[in-house]
Amino acid sequence: MDTRAEHATSMATLVDAVNRYTARQSGESPFYTIADGLIILRAQCHRHPTQLIHKPALCIVVQGAKWTAFGAHKLVYRAGEALVVNLEMPGASQVIEGSADRPYLSIVIELDQAAMREVLAQLDSPPAADTDAPESAFVMPLERELIDCASRAIRLLETPDAVPVLYPLLMREICYWLLSGPHGGRIANAIVGGERHVGVVKAMHVLRERFAQPFRIEELAAFAKLSPSAFHHKFKALTCVTPLQYQKQIRLLEARRLMAAGEANVQSAAARVGYESASQFNREYTRMFGAPPKRDISTFGRVGRRAS
Numbered sequence: 001m002d003t004r005a006e007h008a009t010s011m012a013t014l015v016d017a018v019n020r021y022t023a024r025q026s027g028e029s030p031f032y033t034i035a036d037g038l039i040i041l042r043a044q045c046h047r048h049p050t051q052l053i054h055k056p057a058l059c060i061v062v063q064g065a066k067w068t069a070f071g072a073h074k075l076v077y078r079a080g081e082a083l084v085v086n087l088e089m090p091g092a093s094q095v096i097e098g099s100a101d102r103p104y105l106s107i108v109i110e111l112d113q114a115a116m117r118e119v120l121a122q123l124d125s126p127p128a129a130d131t132d133a134p135e136s137a138f139v140m141p142l143e144r145e146l147i148d149c150a151s152r153a154i155r156l157l158e159t160p161d162a163v164p165v166l167y168p169l170l171m172r173e174i175c176y177w178l179l180s181g182p183h184g185g186r187i188a189n190a191i192v193g194g195e196r197h198v199g200v201v202k203a204m205h206v207l208r209e210r211f212a213q214p215f216r217i218e219e220l221a222a223f224a225k226l227s228p229s230a231f232h233h234k235f236k237a238l239t240c241v242t243p244l245q246y247q248k249q250i251r252l253l254e255a256r257r258l259m260a261a262g263e264a265n266v267q268s269a270a271a272r273v274g275y276e277s278a279s280q281f282n283r284e285y286t287r288m289f290g291a292p293p294k295r296d297i298s299t300f301g302r303v304g305r306r307a308s
Contacts, residue, residue: 003144010147011062011080017154018042018062018105030108033157035167037110040154042103048290049092051253057110058174059083060142060150064104065097070136071240077139082146084178084187085137087201088208089239090249107150111178112171119175120188127184136239138186145177199224200234207243211250212274217243251275252288259297266293 022042025031029042037057054068065078070091077083078097098104120126153170156163178187203223207215220243221231235243251273258264264272270281282292289296 007080007144007147010144010151014062014147014151014154015105017151018107021154021157022105034160035153035157035163037108037112038153038157038167039108039110041106041108043095044098044100044103046095049094051090051092051249051256051288053088053250053253054085054091054137055088055110056113057085057108058146058178059085060107060109060146062105062107062150063098063102064095064106066093066095066104066106068093068137071236071245073136073240075137075139080142081139082142083137083139084183086187087136087204087239089136089204089241090246090253091137107154109150109153109171109174112168112175115168115172116175116179116187119172120179123176123179127179127188138183140181140183143177143181146174146181149174149177197234197238199226200231200238203231203235203243204239204246207247208250211247211254212272214274215243215247248284249288252285255281255285255293256289256297256300259293260300269293 018040021040022029022031029040031040031042033040049069054070059068059077060082061077061079063079065076067074067076068083068091069075070089075083076096095104149170153167156166156170178184203220206220206223217228217232220235221228224231224234226234232242235246239246241249255264255269255273255275258269258272259266266282267278270278275281285296286292291299
């Protein structure tokens with residue numbers, strides 16, 4: 001069997017495994033499995049993009065197609081490809097190929113950075129950091145070894161008692177194939193290395209923790225030990241959005257969560273996430289989610305939250 005045929009066989013096995021898993025599930029996608037950080041999605045084409053916080057993850061498309069955008073950086077990925085997200089950041093996603101007869105299917109594998117570091121340290125020939133490549137997110141074709149890992153992860157869910165023991169080992173294998181593959185340098189540089197961006201990543205963490213508070217760019221730059229102009233440039237290069245846009249998206253996503261959970265009405269949600277002006281909140285919310293808060297939440301509550 002040649003390489004192309006082996007790849008096609010591996011993909012067919014993965015499609016079958018995901019279809020069998022989702023057929024046994026009740027409720028709506030996403031399906032949060034008993035394996036920590038392993039999520040399975042089944043969907044049809046969406047009329048509107050889904051806004052969410054993306055964690056560092058390998059997002060494997062099993063069937064169909066989707067796009068994800070971080071700021072102006074838009075990535076399209078299809079069956080046999082995967083989106084690699086290297087940083088926790090807000091973004092928008094939309095299924096563009098998926099129907100009732102042939103739904104969009106994907107697997108999200110949140111990456112264990114501790115396992116990444118351990119595997120990298122054990123490699124005899126660690127990948128050279130690719131410092132010129134975009135580091136926030138990229139799309140890559142799936143190697144057969146990663147497809148096989150994904151299939152085994154889905155099959156492992158059939159034996160729940162084995163998951164706590166075997167899934168961490170499978171995660172290490174996934175880390176190995178990612179780091180030793182054609183894009184290992186990008187992954188090592190962004191997820192594991194990252195020394196060049198420690199300050200900016202620390203400032204991002206501060207923004208996520210204190211999103212409801214006003215901030216000055218000088219204060220964030222001080223966390224990163226950079227000048228304000230250098231910080232602004234590096235932050236946008238890493239996340240594809242400005243610090244202000246990053247904070248705004250975090251605020252609006254949290255406001256949406258509060259309202260969808262019934263923990264706040266429109267006015268109190270706006271205040272809790274840091275808005276002093278209700279009209280500004282409504283305007284920016286509508287721009288991000290495509291509808292005013294009350295109408296959006298009525299739809300959001302029926303559809304449910306979706307992952308990337």
